[in-house]
Amino acid sequence: MAARPDPGHARADTTDDRVYRTIAIRLVPLLFVCYTVAYLDRVNVGFARLQMDDELWFSDAVYGIGAGVFFVGYILFEVPSNIVLHRVGARRWIARIMVSWGLVSGLMALASSPASFYLLRFLLGVAEAGFIPGILLYLTYWFPAHRRGRITALFLTAIPVATIFGGPLSGWIMQTFDGIGELRGWQWMFVLEAAPAVLLGLVVLRRLDDRVADATWLTETEKAVVARDLAADDEARPGAHTSVRSTLRSPVIWLLGGIYFTIALGIYTISFWLPTIISRSGVESTVTVGLLSAVPYLFAVVAMVWVATHADRTGERRWHTTVPCAVGGIGLVAVGLTQSATVPALVALTVAAAAISSAQAAFWSLPTALLSGVGAAAGIALVNSIGNVAGAVSTSLVGVVSEATGSTAGSLYLFGGVLVVGGGLVLALRIGR
Known part of the structure; x- marks a missing residue:
């Protein structure tokens, strides 16, 4: 069992604080921007469907399956990608990931049928595989455990920030560029929002260092x-998994x-x-949908x-999860109960987004x-892979249930219950306290 982080470490001397502040200023803003772009390219299909459905006649089921197919490619290549990153270095591998996913994301503008939609979403998952666990692994090379929680949170705030800015941006692009150059707004959105990934990949290649x-x-x-x-840190966890085999066979890692x-x-x-939930609550303008979509994530950050x-300050991890x-x-559950009314639904979405984030x-x-070591590369990727099965399950299941019942409420009740169970399982872990 790994020793829990010592809260006393949080009172590091001025020299140590200065060192880690220097590292954070150098690395975190770049990684944050990269993840913001990554997450925007992953979920902007949620905004694209506001126009794609009418033009391509995509049903809720087609959209849900297409959104979920991303995770098939993502999961299959996640662990191998992170092992490669550990061996060849983060700089080259993260740059490769970003350039390839940017190119594929731009090609989403060519989707014209369910088959092409599914194929491009699958390829996007393959291209992006390894990015998030790669960054999480990379942070362990630079920050000790008692400082890593806050740094990881700052990195992960890219998810809500991508929605805060991405929602209004996507809505604005779709409405403003619609019809220009014989392209629909959703096609322009995919092209314009993909370009930063390619450019940032080149920045990563120049600015990122593999190790201290x-x-x-x-x-x-x-x-x-x-x-x-x-x-x-290594001395405090003598039983840590350091090989791929021991990591993949560990019941705790699977838990x-x-x-x-x-x-x-x-x-x-x-x-x-x-x-979709905001739109179906009675909001018609895509720009307004984008602006309202940002509200829950402002609180989430x-x-x-x-x-x-x-x-980090208390050294307690389990109850904080x-x-x-x-x-x-x-x-x-509250979202499912209130989704027909805009304001109550938005309040429930805000509570859910802030808590889950x-x-x-x-x-x-x-x-x-x-x-x-390499055990961390495999283990972080494995945990993330198992977790991201939820991406395929949630998008596909919500789409199918919504089409069958005319409402997403049933899925929201189910997923809310599953999340409560997951929180209970955290208390069974013997990690930290």
Whole structure:
């Protein structure tokens, strides 16, 4: 069992604080922007469907399956991608991921049938596979456990920020560019929002360093501070999984994957269906839908950082994950009960988004307490892969149920209950306290 983080570490001396502040300023903004673009390219299909349905005659089921097919390619290539990253370095591999997913995302403008829609979504998943677990692994190379929670949360706030800015941006592009150059607004959206991924891939290739030892912008004394803290982390977890085989055979890693499945179920349900829920509550303008879609995530950003900072300060991880899971589950049920009225539905979506996002940020401090070396590369990717099965399940199931019943309420009740169960499973873990 890994030793829990020592809250006393949070009171590091001024020199240590300065070192990690320098690292954070150098790395986090770039990684944050990259993830914002990644998440926008992943979920902008939720906005595209507001026009695609009328033009291509896509049903809820076709949209749901297409959105979910992304995760088939993503899951299949997740673990291999992260192992490659560990071996060849984050700089080249993350740059490759970003350029390839940008190109495929732009090609989404060519979707003209369910078959082409499914194929492009699958290829987008293959292209992006390994990005999120790769960054989570990369952060373990630079930040010790007692500082990593808040840094991870700052990185993961890219999800709500992508929605805060992406929703209005997507709505504006679709409405403003519709019909220009004989392209529909949704086609322009895919092309224009894909370009930053390719450009950022080139920036990553130039700016990112694989390890602390490669950072010419740190002095040898500063590098020694990080090396000391990371070595102390390794000593504090003598039973950590360090090989691919031991990691993949660990029941605890699979349990963590199952827990993350319940959290991701909530994340993707809101991400993919938020525009549709708001639209069906009586809002007709795509720009207004985009603006209202940003509201839940404004609160989510604040909640994520606060919960993760409090967890770092106290050294407690499990309850910081369990409680937000329970609140998020209740929030999803409330969305199902109120989705026919715009204001109540938006309040329920806000509670659910803030709580589930906080649970996700707090959760990722748990797997790294058990993992090290190439075992961390495989384990983080495996947990993320299992969790992202929820992407395929949520999008496909909500679409099918919605088409059969005329409402998404039944799926929201089910997923809310599953999320509460996931929060309960966190308490069964013997990681930290």
